[in-house]
Amino acid sequence: MEGHILLTKLLLPIALMGAFTVAHADEGQWQPYQLPQLKAELKRVGIEIPAEKLADLSKHPMSAIVSLGGCSASFVSDSGLVVTNHHCAYGAIQRNSTPEHNYITNGFLAKTRAEELPGGPNSLVYVTDKVENVSDRVLKGLTADMTGRARHEAVEKRIKDLIAECETDKMYRCSVPAFHRGLEYYRIRQMMIRDVRLVYAPSDKIGNFGGDIDNYEWPRHTGDYSFLRAYVGKDGRPADPSPDNVPYKSKDFLVVSAEGIKAGDGILLAGYPGRTSRYKLPAEIREARDSAFPLKVAELQADLAVMADATAGDEAAAVRYASVVKSINNVLKKTQGLLDGFARKDIAAIKDVQDAEFRAWYAKQPNVSNTMLAELDAAIANDMALSDEEFAWSVATNSDLLKSARTLYRLAQEQQKPDAERESGYQQRDLAFIKARLARLEQSYVNKVDQARFEAGLKRYAQLVAKSHPQGLDALLPAPTAVAVLYQQTQLADTAKRLAWMGKDVAAMQQSDDAFIQLAIKLQPVAQALEERRKEIDGNLERVIPQYMQAVIAWKKSQGKPVYPDANSTLRMTYGTVAPYSPRDGITKGPFTTVEGIVEKVTGKAPFEAPQALIDAVKEKRYGQFRDPVLGTVPVNFLTSADTTGGNSGSAVMNKRGELIGLNFDSTYESITKDWYFDTAITRAIHLDIRYMLWVMKEVDHADNLLKEMTIKYPKAATATKK
16 A cells, blocks of 8 residues: 555665664654554563554554544544544533533443534544655755745745645645754644534533642543544545435444553554654753743633633633643643653753763764854754743733634735745635634634633733833733623624625735624734744754754664654554552552442542442442453543653553554653653553443443444454444
């Protein structure tokens, strides 16, 4: 198959050749094509699937792994049935919920295809089918004397050309992300399915049991799963949502194994990890630890407090902002966890030692640049200074209506240019995404809440240090006391009127008397200046960081250390073992929790409520074939040493044969700093045990139609259920 041919032909930079002979513990978010070079590691953890098969996107199991654009998922039937986390489908659950039909609290189950609910324009399924190294086409001929901005724009133009060439067939969405901070570029082709429906989600008393209190904590007892279905046109090609569409015929899907796992078993984990920062320099870590992250935590906490106050006593408003609040809470806990991790272990000091060793090694290498490291330090310092201003800008403009107005005005400006010359994000291929973003407010916007957030943001902006205020911005911003008038003099809160502005030209906008459109026009020069400075700085980073990364890779190779790119939302594979951990001296935790722990935790008040049917089933010990022979009960969550991060939510956790045994959804609090530094002793990912999901489906929610649709491998004493 084409994907296989491409993947087996990919060439590594010279510096990476032979770099995979020794991998430490279970660190590494590997590109699929790298897996054949990890045969010894995969054998060590007991994986039986040939590495060459794991590297082939056209073969099982990788062909069953999909992205939801921010989360990971997998096909579990030949009729487009997709399993992912509850929190990954939360937007679709919330979109369909009202105070009268609250699917967040009560759960939702479609017993027939006709009952499945629209996931909304933001619900998408991406199936990766082709990956090719295009580094030469992106980087060839770029010269050292180009300004940062000229270099950045040249790279962007080449990437746009590569995407346009790939998207001649409209069923595909293509991208050209950078790897190793700009050393390599790969073109990735994905089939984008845009009719995605909500099939089943348990109550949040199961799917979000423990809520934000238990988030990133262990022991954990969360049934973080839900089901979606991908629909296509009758010709099998992606189509806009329509009652005439049919379920997507997924060529491959994962067999679900209820046979269970035990401590020490090897696992594979496949998904789309978002962002890691393993190759950041000590200065970047200190900036995050001492400045950027504390500011971010304070900002998120303040914004949450404003929303809580503005929605108090208003259930409809609370439902509308439930998904926003959940998302911000998750970012907050992760950022706070990073700060706590930095306090617990001085990662900057560890990186100082590594950096000094690297620089000493580099100085001894023949024919290296004498100025590269100084250029690197200068480029990073400029990047951090501009980031402070960009943060201040985000605080000052914290309003969904203002963001909508700014998007619409920028779109009008970009549409004056030929499509190929427009900024990425504003081309013809992006219009559906812009429309979906503007339409999303229909379900997640309330005037009084947005107004409160904007007013409070302006007050917080005024308190930030003056040097972080973008030049010229202060004079253009409304006073907090003048914000209420803006909301009285706008029609953008009306979805139809908001969407009607798409496609209008600049002149029409300039003549508008809509207060938010006028504010967006007024702020645009400052936004444009920030953007142009960002291009200059990014171009300089893109010139020097690949030189640095090539040297770091060669240095790591000389030590036999693993070399894999930072996560960038592309398909990756990691592996590990089911394992407990010791967060501090004298304490060992894991690797399994059980349903009895749910009953112990239940208080009857959110977030520690559980459906009575679940409590009864536990008390009556109705465990059936989902009883673990060692634990004597149904396992809920388990720990492994797999290397994960945000974006891995919903990732398939597979046994040695590639059968689905769990869903990744979190990591332990002590592990959060793994995004910056992988500590093998304490890094643990948290997964839903698939036996708990199946048990809830059978004993609590009676999702018999879905149990029948999936291919489930039961313990030997029971027979397999097949479609």
